[in-house]
Amino acid sequence: MTPPAAEITIALAGQPNVGKSTVFNLLTGSHQYVGNWPGKTCEQKIGVYHLDGAAINIVDLPGTYSLSDNSEDERVARDFIIRDNPDAVVVIVNAAALERDLYLLAELLLLPKPIVVGLNMLDVARQNGATIEPHVLQAALGLPVIPMVASYGEGLQALMAEASRVAQNPLAQSPNRPEIRQDHQQVLDDIQKLIAGRAPEPYPVNWATYKLLEGDAEITALVRQQLGADWDAVQAILLQHDDAFLAVASGRYEWIARMVRAAVIRPKAGQFTLTDRLDRVATHPVLGLLALIGALGVLFWLTYAIGAPLQAWMETHLIQAAAAWARQALQGAPSWMIGLVADGVISGAGTVLTLLPILMIFFTGLGLLEDMGYMARAAYVMDRFMHLMGLHGKSFLPIFLGFGCNVPAVMGSRIIESPKARLITILVSPIVPCTARLSVVAFLAPIYFGANAIWVSWGLIALSLLVLSAVGVALHELFLGGEHTPFIMELPLYHAPNLRVIGQGVWQRLVDFLKTAGSIILVVSILLWALSTFPNGNIETSYLAWFGRLLAPTGKLMGLDWQMMVAMLTSFVRKENTISTLAVLYGGHSAGLSAALAERLTPAAALAFLAVQILFIPCVATVAAIRQETRSWRWTLASMGLLLGISLLAGIGIYQGARLIGWGM
Amino acid sequence: MKLTLQNGHANRLGLASQSLGDLPSGGSGVVSGLNGGKEFSSRASALGLTVGAEVTMVQNFGHGPLIVTVRGTRLALGRGEAQKIQVDSR
CATH class of the missing domain: 1.10.287.1770 (Helix Hairpins)
Structure with a gap:
């Protein structure tokens, strides 16, 4: 999507942790257009702000510490200012880290563009005992300096008014420019x-x-x-x-x-601030880990205590009720039409809808931790462990969330600044076994392994994490050439969370999810319903069954029949579908599904099936999230192909290995 | 590429030159050199670690990553990175 043409274009620059995205979101609200920088993988956001009736386009540059050529973000930022010729540059600086933040301004001053400085987070600076006089800074710089507390909306209007003014008088500025030593x-x-x-x-x-x-x-x-x-x-x-x-x-x-x-x-040296006291715990090698486990524990507890029951309630009282109502209302209509509405559309919409409470809890939790400044500490504590997997410390939180649900894991990767590290995280997150997959394992494993089922389950989780590390290290070698990016990271000052900012972040992500992922999920649900219904309304003779039979030779390598392959395919819509599909395909067995399943598969084949199931292509909601976050069908398909290949290899390897040692045949 | 100032100057003033990783918690010093190649120097500088910058060690357990304050901000850095930064401590 492209934003409408505007008279003035302003580039919004700033280092990380200066509240730049808050400024951007509060200024442009819902008038945002998200796309890719031409030829680049990183996200480009353009928003529209109205000042006295005139539209101003605001281009949100990536948050960078400087304008070197060390990263794609920095090249994108500098190329935009030099090539795309914005009318003015607004640079946001954090008053609590003023000296360091002005480094970016020092670089920007080499470029002949009118500049306005937004002196943000004055409240945080004040809390830390520093007093800053904006007009003195303005006189020294020779540039307009606007005092701001963006999280409370202070200074936003003045900032845009000034930006518009300097954009219209581009030659009027004569700032004090830095020189070489x-x-x-x-x-x-x-x-x-x-x-x-x-x-x-x-x-x-x-x-x-x-x-x-x-x-x-x-x-x-x-x-x-x-x-x-x-x-x-x-x-x-x-x-x-x-x-x-x-x-x-x-x-x-x-x-x-x-x-x-x-x-x-400045405050007197040696004064202990809130950040000093909190960091004594949060960054301690042992206490820090405990604090992190505690934070994650609360998040998961909330998910299970509120999210899961809410999800179940919506499933029965909204989705199933709606399906029943539709069946009633369509009485007399052709059976395919009833199926389309009840099993295709409503079930697809249900998948989207029932995901919302869980996403909301995860996004609120992540937003809260991020806004308070804790996220950098979690990354710091986990960095050593994540490096073993070829990943950055910041990848830990999104990946860990994957145990709950892969969708927020993929979407949570946004907290990682480096585009390559973000892509690696997106590609490995779906390997984490989510609750839905584990529930399938929990149902099937006891049928074949009795009391040993618990060890099989843990073994499968260990297998997933092993595969995750192997893929992580391989992708790291592939994208970054095994190159070790220097580990230097800012730990921002802690501050009280701003609910308005967090709420807007959560809202934006949910809307994004509904817009992009919602339609993909709906389409795939309907498609899969059609494949399992046509041509004659019976799944056993459907197109899907035909496709399953086509896959039978591959299945045979794992000791699986075509019904199992079909069950695997239907898990693409929701992982729990595996069980319901098997119930239909193996239906009619007098002793029930468990007995039918026990009869059909040898333990070796069952183990292979479980391994494929846990490593298989993630559900369509996760795939849609991958598409949304990478903004590329190529990467989305690559991710699916990767997981398909890995899961089948694992299944075949396990079955053939078992055959070799003569176990469980 | 090696980027250092002459350490002799510091020694004459009775200051000890050491790597940042050897600075104990609570200790402070002035950066006197960056020995890590262009990308490292450029990243460290953008985050405030340049020759002449005053650094204070906030947390250093002798192993693993460490935390310093420089130019009014807190930075976490890996031990390997800290070894590439030379400081004159008092």
Whole structure:
């Protein structure tokens, strides 16, 4: 979707943890257009804000600490400002971490764009004992500085009014710009002379010179191409000053120190803040783990205490009631039409609807932990363990949520900033056995393994986690070349959660889920209903059964008949379908389903079936969530193919292995 | 690529130069060098760890990741990363 054309386009920049997304959400509310950056995997959000009747497009840039070429996020942010020519840049800074946050502003000031500074989180700075005078900072910077407490809506309007004003007078600003550290000024001038008039379009010469000194690979390659034989002279200087990066960075912080000197009154050193006290527990290697387990325990308890009963209630009182009512109302209509409405549409809509309470609880929990600043601590505590799986510490929470339900696990991966790490997390999350899959195991395992069923169940969970680690490590090697991204992470200050901000986040995610995932789930439910009904209303002679028979040779490698393969296929809509399908296909056995199943499968085949079942393609709701989060059918299909391959391999491996050692045949 | 200032200067002033990972909890010092290649230096700098920055160790158990404060913010970093940062401590 593309937003409507507007007179003014403003780029919204800021480092992580400055409240930028709060600013964006409160400004643009429901007028948001989400897409991909052209040719990139990361999400592009554009929102519309109305000021005195005029529409302003706000482009939310990825939150980045700088504008280097170290990550896709940073390249996306800088390319937008340089190539797409926004009318003004609004940079949000966190007053409680002002010195560090102004680093991004120091980089932005190299680009010839009007800038407005949103001095946000003044309340958090105040709570931590710092006093900041916005007008003093404004005088020092030579840029408009708007005091803000975005979470309470303070300063938002003033920010946009100022942004609109500077966008219309682009030449009026003459800010105080940072310079390179004194001892490298000559080097900068020399290179600038060499590339003057020949910097690659549309990059400004001054900016390109700084990037050369920083050792920026992208710009270096471009300038080199542009200069041809003249590159040697530039390269000679750069080689002599391969420490120039430090001079550039130091120059920026020296400038920052001058800017904030008069504007900030710091708290006395040695004062213990709330963050110090809480972190003594939250980041402790032992206590921190206990705190994390406690937080997750509460989240899961809420899910089972409120979410699950609510889900069951909706299932009987809404979905089944609606289906019964539809059957009644359609009396006399052709049987396929009754089936379509009752078994296709209503059951599909039911899947979507009954997921909502659980998603709401998980998203609220995640939002609360994130907004309070706890999420970074959880990542810190778990980072060592997750690295063994080729994953980042922040992947832990979404993946752990997967034990409840894979859908919030996939959607929860949004808290991971790096696009590659996020993609890896999305791809491995569906391997976690969710409650629905475990319930199928809990039903089938006792039939074949009696008292040993509990060990089989634990074994299957262990198998899943083993596969998850193997896939995680393999994807890590594949995407990141096994490269170890430096583990340096900010731990933001704790602050009281803002319910309005969290509520809006939860609402937005639910709406997103209903919009994208809802329609996919509905379509697949109807499709599967049709396949199992047509051509003559009997599942045993349906298209689905025909397809199951087609898969019989593969099934045979695992000791499974076509009915089991069909049961597996129907689990695509909801995992619990496995059992109900088997009940239909093996129906008519006098001693009931358990006896029929015990008769049909050997223990080895049953074990293979359970392994396939637990590693199989996730349910359609999870697939829809994957599609929504990756915004790519290619990755969605790749994920399904990956899991299909792994699950079948595991099943065949187990059955053939058992055959070799002569167990359970 | 190696990026360090001369440590001799620090030593003459009676300061001890050591890696950030060896700084005990509660100790503080001034960053005197980053020895980790371009991407590492660039990331560390953007987060506030540059030559001349004052750092205070908040948590260092002698193994595993550690926590420091620098330029008014808290950073968690891996032990490997901390070994690449040189500090002059008092």
